[in-house]
Amino acid sequence: MEGERTPDGRRGADAPRAPVLDVTSSRRAAPARQAATARQAAPARQAATARRAATSRQAAPEAPRHIWYAAYGSNMNPDRLRCYLAGGRPPGAARSSPGCRDASPPLRSVAVRLPGQVYFATESPVWTGGRGFYDPDADGAAWAVAHLLTREQFSDIAAQEMYREPGADLDLTGALGGGRVTSGPGHYETVVCPGTIGGVPVLTLTAPWRMAEVALRAPSAAYLRHLAGGLRASGAWSADEIADHLAALPGAAGHWTRAAVAALVE
Numbered sequence: 001m002e003g004e005r006t007p008d009g010r011r012g013a014d015a016p017r018a019p020v021l022d023v024t025s026s027r028r029a030a031p032a033r034q035a036a037t038a039r040q041a042a043p044a045r046q047a048a049t050a051r052r053a054a055t056s057r058q059a060a061p062e063a064p065r066h067i068w069y070a071a072y073g074s075n076m077n078p079d080r081l082r083c084y085l086a087g088g089r090p091p092g093a094a095r096s097s098p099g100c101r102d103a104s105p106p107l108r109s110v111a112v113r114l115p116g117q118v119y120f121a122t123e124s125p126v127w128t129g130g131r132g133f134y135d136p137d138a139d140g141a142a143w144a145v146a147h148l149l150t151r152e153q154f155s156d157i158a159a160q161e162m163y164r165e166p167g168a169d170l171d172l173t174g175a176l177g178g179g180r181v182t183s184g185p186g187h188y189e190t191v192v193c194p195g196t197i198g199g200v201p202v203l204t205l206t207a208p209w210r211m212a213e214v215a216l217r218a219p220s221a222a223y224l225r226h227l228a229g230g231l232r233a234s235g236a237w238s239a240d241e242i243a244d245h246l247a248a249l250p251g252a253a254g255h256w257t258r259a260a261v262a263a264l265v266e
Contacts, residue, residue, distance in 0.1 A: 018111055018234060019110075020237075021110055021111065021113070021146070023115070023194050023195040064151070066149065066150055066151070066200060067149065067151060067201050068146040068202040068203065069146065069147045069153075070144045070146045071230070072114070072132055072144040073132035073223075073226075074223060074226040075145075075230070076144065076227060077227070077229045078109070079226075081147065083097045084160055087103070092225065095125065098165060099156075100157065101166060102150060104153075106147035106148050108147075109146065109234070110234075111145055111234040111235070112144050112146045113141045113143060114141070115136060115141065115142075115195075116141075116142050117211060117250065118132055118133070118134055119133055119249060120132055120217055120218065120219045120250065121133055121207075121211075127220050127222050128220045128223075129223055130219045130220075130223075130251045132219070133187070133207050133211070133214075134204055134206040135210055136179075136192050137210060138210070143245060145230055151169065152169060155169045158170055161205055162186045162187070162188055170183070172191065172203065175192065175193045175201075175203060185208060186207075187207050189207075216251040217251055218252060219256075221264060224252070228242050231246075232265060239265040239266075243258050243261040246261045
């Protein structure tokens, strides 16, 4: 059950914690004991498995009407996400967003943990300082907020992330079938599917490179404030937990102290 919210949308200090959903990755290797069992399988069973795998590859999954958009950066913040959906400029940002073709709010938003790591790198022209990226193959657990949106809304958000006009639908087949598809070299032109929630695919946007392949860069105060606000609005984490988490992320660690981040958390 969600706790009571204050008039500005934040949860009261005594409100019950919202649950955090762990997204199960479909991209990681199976446990060792499962691999051992597979090696011991009879040849006939192995052949049947191979035939099913080949059929699965040939029949790409049909993109559903709704997907979970896992936001791990400023779009965790409902105020920032609203600007992408309906258009506008969030506080502290240097650019305005045109909005989506469908400006409807998410059907639902939930706190999630994704397999992988969030880190800060490159220079954001919107927030200045490092911007957030997600590496699904890095060790760790990425805190995020998943918004239940239409495919069309997700496509329009992806366009705005790359400073393009919204209006064209993304082909999500590759991401849904294989976990990752890169449509260009841009910072957020790679779609990753870390897993599912209730059978509905979870998609997010990130860069084509790995965390180890890029120089880290500290985020700005305005950017961290939006990330903290998004995590806080989810109702799943306390202010102290959020300060500890953000200060420890690669790119922020060593530049932002826990106390400095805590001062940004409302």
